[in-house]
Structures are given as structure tokens and as C-alpha cells.
Amino acid sequence: MERIPVAGPSITQREIDYVTDAVTRCWYSEHNHYHAKFEAEAKSYFGRKYAVALPSCTSALHLSLAALGIGPGDEVIVPDLTWIASAAPVSYVGARPVFADVDPHNWCISAETLQACMTKATRAVIVVDLYGNMPDMQPILEVARQHEIAVIEDAAEAIGSEYNGHMAGSFGISSCISFHGSKTLTTGEGGMLLTDNDAFHAKVQHLRDHGREPGDTNFFNTAVGFKYKMSSMQAALGLAQMERAPELIEMKRQIFRWYQERLSGIPGLTLNPEPAGVRNSYWMVTAIFDEQYRLRKHKIKEALTARGIDTRPFFHPLSSLPAYRDTFPGRRGQLHNEHAYNISPNGINLPSGYNLTESHVDHVCHELKSLLGLNRQRMAA
Ligand SMILES: *Cc1c(COP(=O)(O)O)cnc(C)c1O
Numbered sequence: 001m002e003r004i005p006v007a008g009p010s011i012t013q014r015e016i017d018y019v020t021d022a023v024t025r026c027w028y029s030e031h032n033h034y035h036a037k038f039e040a041e042a043k044s045y046f047g048r049k050y051a052v053a054l055p056s057c058t059s060a061l062h063l064s065l066a067a068l069g070i071g072p073g074d075e076v077i078v079p080d081l082t083w084i085a086s087a088a089p090v091s092y093v094g095a096r097p098v099f100a101d102v103d104p105h106n107w108c109i110s111a112e113t114l115q116a117c118m119t120k121a122t123r124a125v126i127v128v129d130l131y132g133n134m135p136d137m138q139p140i141l142e143v144a145r146q147h148e149i150a151v152i153e154d155a156a157e158a159i160g161s162e163y164n165g166h167m168a169g170s171f172g173i174s175s176c177i178s179f180h181g182s183k184t185l186t187t188g189e190g191g192m193l194l195t196d197n198d199a200f201h202a203k204v205q206h207l208r209d210h211g212r213e214p215g216d217t218n219f220f221n222t223a224v225g226f227k228y229k230m231s232s233m234q235a236a237l238g239l240a241q242m243e244r245a246p247e248l249i250e251m252k253r254q255i256f257r258w259y260q261e262r263l264s265g266i267p268g269l270t271l272n273p274e275p276a277g278v279r280n281s282y283w284m285v286t287a288i289f290d291e292q293y294r295l296r297k298h299k300i301k302e303a304l305t306a307r308g309i310d311t312r313p314f315f316h317p318l319s320s321l322p323a324y325r326d327t328f329p330g331r332r333g334q335l336h337n338e339h340a341y342n343i344s345p346n347g348i349n350l351p352s353g354y355n356l357t358e359s360h361v362d363h364v365c366h367e368l369k370s371l372l373g374l375n376r377q378r379m380a381a
Helices: 013-025 033-046 057-067 088-092 111-117 137-146 198-207 232-243 245-263 297-306 329-336 338-346 358-380
Strands: 050-054 075-079 096-100 122-128 150-154 174-178 191-195 269-271 286-289 347-349
Touching: 013 033, 013 232, 033 050, 033 174, 033 191, 033 232, 050 057, 050 198, 050 232, 057 088, 057 150, 057 174, 057 191, 057 198, 075 111, 088 096, 096 111, 111 137, 122 137, 137 150, 191 198, 232 245, 245 269, 245 358, 286 338, 297 338, 297 347, 297 358, 338 347
Parallel strands: 075 096, 075 122, 122 150, 150 174
Antiparallel strands: 050 191, 174 191, 269 286, 286 347
16 A cells, blocks of 8 residues: 555646646736736635735745834744744744643634733734634634734634634734645645735735835835745646635545544544634644553654554644744743643644545554554553
């Protein structure tokens, strides 16, 4: 049997046709053809006034912080459990990341954990929709409003998820999306910034093009900015993927149901939650194991790798990583972020790529169950 990868895209003739058209035709006066269509499609899908196609979600987060004028002396609150790309841009602008604990029910930041990290220096919170799960947004937005701090939504992992009828990607002054090859929709590498705010959008457009005013043809720079753009070929790929979004989200949800049917009866095993009011697009099917199994994520990963199944460990708490050694002298994060430190060692992402079939899921679940069974016998012995 071939290896089962953990993630990967769905590419059809539509993607191939659009990209071929872009590389063939979209130069000279047509150079913006696919950017315009891709951004228009995204605006309507996410229900936002502006969409800006970018080289990555990381650059979208960086631009968001820069456009808000966040810098040295400022603090930005980020959940402790996320990919480092959520937090790294805070350092790019010279501000300090402060890592908040997560809600054990959805693995995301909550109003309470946000509140606990608030200081006089707090300027913004980056709310992350982890693995497709949605945080309880309403009270988070309320706390942010009371303290007059900006909300940036990192929706990299949640294209197609919804909270109370609102799309992931529609919350806060800025929502940031990823189109990396492993994500729900892909442009190979790519990202997008979504906003409804006119002034903020103008600032982003200025900063992303080396400090040129939008429409400038005199190559006249009014600030030192960044160069954050996407190629026509990527925008063409993105348009094809956006047009297929409903179909692709349904495939993700089908993959989750296959797992759910096979794993839901197992005591002490929890999959991505979908509480009332939430629609989860299940970017990655994720399983958390109770302490009783004494099965740490690296053990499961090792055993499944040996059986031809690729997985990923649940993100490590950022406050535990060598990258943030200097931000957290004395492992301060570990003392405070109880839920993050309890969940992370016992969580694993299961294969969730678009090439997955039901018989692949059968195989993965069979191997996983035998792993759990073996382990329990050993504990009983
Ligand atoms: C993938 C990811 C990013 C970064 O996306 P890039 O397009 O690779 O820059 C940011 N945040 C989260 C939560 C992610 O999963």
C-alpha cells in the first residue's frame, strides 16, 4: 500500500485551464485579469468589502500589524497553541507576543484567557481558528471592544467554517487566510488579507507595494514598505479553487464523517468539536487522547509512520519552544497555560488530504485502534 500523506490539494482540469490561460495570455494590459477575479470571488465568499491577494498568510498578518502601527513597546496576544506563523509577525514589527491559554472545548483562545493576558501595553489580539475549529467569537470581540484593542483573525486553517452564520475570515479589522499547499484551498504558496475598513485597506495597499500610493505610475515612494504580491498564475489557481470552495469544504466534511463513524465510540478520544452555532470545515482531522492511554503524540506518530501513515503532532505550545526562550525566561508560559500544556502532548493530526478515500480512512482507523488496544493491554498487565 502507498504511503498515506497527511495533507494535499485537489487539482482538476479547471485549475489547469485557468493557470494555462494566465501564463499564456495574462501579461501586458491583461496582467491583472486573474487578481481582479480572484479577489472579487473572495470578497463575495467571505462577505468582506476588500480582499488583497498576498504571497502568504504570514505576510497578511505582518501587514495587518504594520498597518495598525503596532511596534516596539506594544504587546499582542496570541493563543499558545497555534502554528508559529500566527506569532512570528509580532516580532517582525518589534512588538512582544503574549501567549494566552486556550479553551479546552475548542482548543482556541477564549474571552477569559484573553482577559487574563491584558496589560496597559496590549494593542491587539490575533484570534486563531485552529484546525477548522471556531473560537467563541462573540465574547472575545466584546472584551476587545471594552479594552479598545484590535482583533486580527488568523483564519488560515478555517476557510469555510462558520460561527453563528458568519464565515471564518469575516471577524475583526483584518482576517488573514493561507493558500499554502496543505491548506483547504491552495495557490501553491499564497495568502489573503480581508477587511471592511477603508482607511486600513488603503494603508495595507500602500505598505504592500514599497510605499507607493495605489495607482502610482511615477515610481514615487512615500514610505519604506514591503513587497507582498502574488503572481497571475497563482491568482488563476486561486480563482479555480475559490469557485470550487463549496465542493471542497463538503469533501473535508465527508473525510471527517468517515473518521467520526469509526472513532466516535472510543472512550477518551476526542475529535474536532462542532458546537451549536458552529460549522467546522475540518481542515485537519485531529484526535486528542485522554491521559489514561499514556500515548504521547510522538509515540503515535512514530508507530503510524512505521505503518505507512503520515501524521502531524498537535502544535507545541509556542511558549515552550526554543524560538521563544528569551520571551519566556523561567518557562513562565508553562505555569499559566494549563489547558495548552495538557492538550498539546496528547493530540495528533490524522491524514486529511483531498486524495484520501474511505478505504484509506478504514486503514488509518484500524491501525490507530490496534495501537490503542495494545497499549491498554499493556497497562492492564
Ligand atoms: C498555515 C498557517 C499560517 C501561515 O500561512 P502561510 O501561508 O504559510 O504563511 C498562519 N497561521 C496558521 C494558523 C496556519 O496554520
